Amino acid sequence: MDMNLKLKIWRQKGANDEGQMVDYNLGGVSPDMSFLEMLDVLNEKIINEGGVPVAFDHDCREGICGMCSLYINGEAHGPDRGVTTCQLHMRKFKDGDTIYIEPFRAKAFPVVKDLVVDRSAFDRIQHQGGFISVNTSGNTQDANSLPISKYAADEAMDAATCIGCGACVATCKNSSAMLFVGAKVSQYALLPQGQVEAADRVRNMVAQMDAEGFGNCTNTGACEVECPKGISLDNIARMNREFFKANI
Amino acid sequence: MALDSKVPQGPIADKWTNYKNHIDLVNPANKRNIDVIVVGTGLAGGSACATLAELGYNVKAFAYQDSPRRAHSIAAQGGINAAKNYQGDGDSIYRLFYDTVKGGDYRAREANVYRLAEVSANIIDQCVAQGVPFARDYGGLLDNRSFGGVLVSRTFYAKGQTGQQLLLGAYSAMNRQIGRGKIKMHTRHEMMDVVLVDGKARGIIARNLVTGEIERHSAHAVVIASGGYGNVFYLSTNAMGSNVSASWKIHKKGAYFANPCYTQIHPTCIPVSGDHQSKLTLMSESLRNDGRIWVPAKLEDAQAIRDGKKKATDLVEADRDYFLERRYPAFGNLVPRDVASRAAKERCDAGFGVNATGEAVYLDFAAAIERYGIEQALIQGDQNPSKEKVNTLGTAIVKAKYGNLFQMYYKIADEDPYTSPMKIYPAVHYTMGGTWVDYNLMTTIPGCYAIGEANFSEHGANRLGASALMQGLADGYFVLPYTIGDYLSKDIRTGKIPTDTPEFEEAEHAVKEQINSLINNNGSKSVDYFHKRLGKIMWNKVGMSRNEQGLKEAMAEIKALREEFWKEVNVPGTADTFNEELAKAGRVADFLELGELFAKDALTREESCGGHFREESAETEGPQKGEAKRDDENFAFVSAWEYKGEPADAVLHREQLEFNDIELKTRSYK
Numbered sequence: 001m002d003m004n005l006k007l008k009i010w011r012q013k014g015a016n017d018e019g020q021m022v023d024y025n026l027g028g029v030s031p032d033m034s035f036l037e038m039l040d041v042l043n044e045k046i047i048n049e050g051g052v053p054v055a056f057d058h059d060c061r062e063g064i065c066g067m068c069s070l071y072i073n074g075e076a077h078g079p080d081r082g083v084t085t086c087q088l089h090m091r092k093f094k095d096g097d098t099i100y101i102e103p104f105r106a107k108a109f110p111v112v113k114d115l116v117v118d119r120s121a122f123d124r125i126q127h128q129g130g131f132i133s134v135n136t137s138g139n140t141q142d143a144n145s146l147p148i149s150k151y152a153a154d155e156a157m158d159a160a161t162c163i164g165c166g167a168c169v170a171t172c173k174n175s176s177a178m179l180f181v182g183a184k185v186s187q188y189a190l191l192p193q194g195q196v197e198a199a200d201r202v203r204n205m206v207a208q209m210d211a212e213g214f215g216n217c218t219n220t221g222a223c224e225v226e227c228p229k230g231i232s233l234d235n236i237a238r239m240n241r242e243f244f245k246a247n248i
Numbered sequence: 249m250a251l252d253s254k255v256p257q258g259p260i261a262d263k264w265t266n267y268k269n270h271i272d273l274v275n276p277a278n279k280r281n282i283d284v285i286v287v288g289t290g291l292a293g294g295s296a297c298a299t300l301a302e303l304g305y306n307v308k309a310f311a312y313q314d315s316p317r318r319a320h321s322i323a324a325q326g327g328i329n330a331a332k333n334y335q336g337d338g339d340s341i342y343r344l345f346y347d348t349v350k351g352g353d354y355r356a357r358e359a360n361v362y363r364l365a366e367v368s369a370n371i372i373d374q375c376v377a378q379g380v381p382f383a384r385d386y387g388g389l390l391d392n393r394s395f396g397g398v399l400v401s402r403t404f405y406a407k408g409q410t411g412q413q414l415l416l417g418a419y420s421a422m423n424r425q426i427g428r429g430k431i432k433m434h435t436r437h438e439m440m441d442v443v444l445v446d447g448k449a450r451g452i453i454a455r456n457l458v459t460g461e462i463e464r465h466s467a468h469a470v471v472i473a474s475g476g477y478g479n480v481f482y483l484s485t486n487a488m489g490s491n492v493s494a495s496w497k498i499h500k501k502g503a504y505f506a507n508p509c510y511t512q513i514h515p516t517c518i519p520v521s522g523d524h525q526s527k528l529t530l531m532s533e534s535l536r537n538d539g540r541i542w543v544p545a546k547l548e549d550a551q552a553i554r555d556g557k558k559k560a561t562d563l564v565e566a567d568r569d570y571f572l573e574r575r576y577p578a579f580g581n582l583v584p585r586d587v588a589s590r591a592a593k594e595r596c597d598a599g600f601g602v603n604a605t606g607e608a609v610y611l612d613f614a615a616a617i618e619r620y621g622i623e624q625a626l627i628q629g630d631q632n633p634s635k636e637k638v639n640t641l642g643t644a645i646v647k648a649k650y651g652n653l654f655q656m657y658y659k660i661a662d663e664d665p666y667t668s669p670m671k672i673y674p675a676v677h678y679t680m681g682g683t684w685v686d687y688n689l690m691t692t693i694p695g696c697y698a699i700g701e702a703n704f705s706e707h708g709a710n711r712l713g714a715s716a717l718m719q720g721l722a723d724g725y726f727v728l729p730y731t732i733g734d735y736l737s738k739d740i741r742t743g744k745i746p747t748d749t750p751e752f753e754e755a756e757h758a759v760k761e762q763i764n765s766l767i768n769n770n771g772s773k774s775v776d777y778f779h780k781r782l783g784k785i786m787w788n789k790v791g792m793s794r795n796e797q798g799l800k801e802a803m804a805e806i807k808a809l810r811e812e813f814w815k816e817v818n819v820p821g822t823a824d825t826f827n828e829e830l831a832k833a834g835r836v837a838d839f840l841e842l843g844e845l846f847a848k849d850a851l852t853r854e855e856s857c858g859g860h861f862r863e864e865s866a867e868t869e870g871p872q873k874g875e876a877k878r879d880d881e882n883f884a885f886v887s888a889w890e891y892k893g894e895p896a897d898a899v900l901h902r903e904q905l906e907f908n909d910i911e912l913k914t915r916s917y918k
Contacts, residue, residue, distance in 0.1 A: 061487070
């Protein structure tokens, strides 16, 4: 049963242009389509009518690369929980719905075009300490010579599943990146391999996070709710603890 | 040019060690004066960038995504193989080597595969040192699972996100070097062409995808790590942006393209739901550790299920056909991917498919939930648990193992796989073919290397599960850094490569010409329109089973479609802005050439091997009846194609494969 939708989409030619919401009517939307497939159909229509299609970021379309974004009806990655926009399906909407589609908004995520934003600030934070300083020569100790408790390994894995999409920042009223940074700090803080550089890592990553213009955490917990990978707020607490530890 | 694989002399187990002992090295001070370009930052490219930068080279890295962390290696789910023998179940370097050569249906180069098996154990050590959170058991040691086509447990994993964790490991190693300035990372950049100076690869022309600017970048060597070309089928498990362009550009400048027809069709993907479909989603092979694949045994039950009159759970055991367990009792549900895919297609073609399109089979976890549930109840001291308790306990175990995959399935298919079986069907997943490389991973262009899925590599005609991650990291961390050094040792006096030369000028000019012709074409059809049509031709005539007539038709149809594309394509917008349609148009233009060569290669290879199944070459009698029939006498070679203008005119060069350490046998999983 196909649906007809009214779309209100943010259009902006480039970083320095003024943007505006533009209305589109779209019919023939199947409930089995993903949200991005719905936008594909819209773009095909725009192209065939001689227009310029809506730019949006996407790549793997299976919820793991973190490239897709979108603020849909006021929520990062839309109304469903535990999914990225590419995994959101049109069965979550009804025939006749009006859908507002905006880019992720944050001072540290400038708009590139339409719905595409620049999230390179996340990479720059990682450059400051999102690693363990071990050379990749292969001359390390045998992997099983360092037993790690299953509990710690699983907790580290849960933190490490962050896909770096930026939904936490887009959702936060302060545009804080503390869930993102906390997840990386936690992954290494939970593992013995990460201990050697723990203090420098958290200090440097937090300093870069502040320099990029991300806000502070005021514990509203919205980031955890909207995170497509369910990264826990505990990671922020753990980062704060690591940060205090590093500064005494 | 005659093909020289440059495989070192000596016994297979000593080749790599001897090779490393005798190559030329570049001293640390000289490495600072040498630049290396790496195109693509997935597992192979990312790991190569990190290691080369640690060694002291200046690395210039390019990715079309907005961050190296987005590369499609991130989507690999199940695991990575390594010959650690932690389980004490008889694994060894030789056994991993043997399984990989056999799994590849004896169409890989022995020496390369042995080297891969040899360095596999290092990868695990390396990744653990980097903080990759592999799964562990309660004693704190690393856990393993099994994958198809092998009889040991050698697969290391991080839940269902092993590719993600390994890529983030390589990304972290890159970040350390980016922070030190040893890697200059160019995100949202696409390689448009390679630049040759005196016959050697000395740079690339790149397009900044945000500004549209055309840029010149020089280096002493160029490494292509841009992945596979499964998107030639339009629908595949690849990312939307995955493309063949970097590989195809070097092919057009002299790099031979090897075995393009070797494509892996993965048996367990979520079936197509409609014409709007933009990509297919894989359900990890690891699910076949616990899932059982079946279709109804009776045609009327299959029909009733398709009509919605019956459900899977309505069928009793006797009415189910576990066709993999029936046909292949030794390996059962864990037969290699090509075998499992063909078996599913055979049942669906015979009318036993279980969804509306008739192209789906069941992957059922009920037996596993029961088995785990009883085991957990026993651990809790309950000898006689209720059915509900068994179900609850068993579901919890299955959830812990595969939770993210089940959730992914539920979101796409809108059905709960804990209570009713998944529906799956084969889909294009990986390409074993790629740029031809010698033992050094160098292409037929001096100074131009290809690593990871981009090269034709160690998987022969069929890749075993959990071996792609192994190969990508082996190439990038442990192989290329040695082999490229041997080449670069001759470049220590060269100095910086200038970009204001006629060679760069000419390459840049050609790139701009092509962009202008696409932008100014003013046709009437979108890029996707052509890509979808190409995909249909490929899937119907060059897909899971191929025959002479179909392949000849495909070649003609693709050629006609390519001509139509250049007349009729409509690329909106301008060249000097962020323009996704323009980027896509360039990629599809290359797929339209590759597709024809792909069909030509399949036509030339008149045997069935691995993922390449020619209907004319199947066993007609005996216990192997209906199985693929390989022809070692006439086809034990690598097909390496030289570009001559039109894909149909490509010239075939053969690299004869010699098997000294493994006996050529019929590949049986029965």
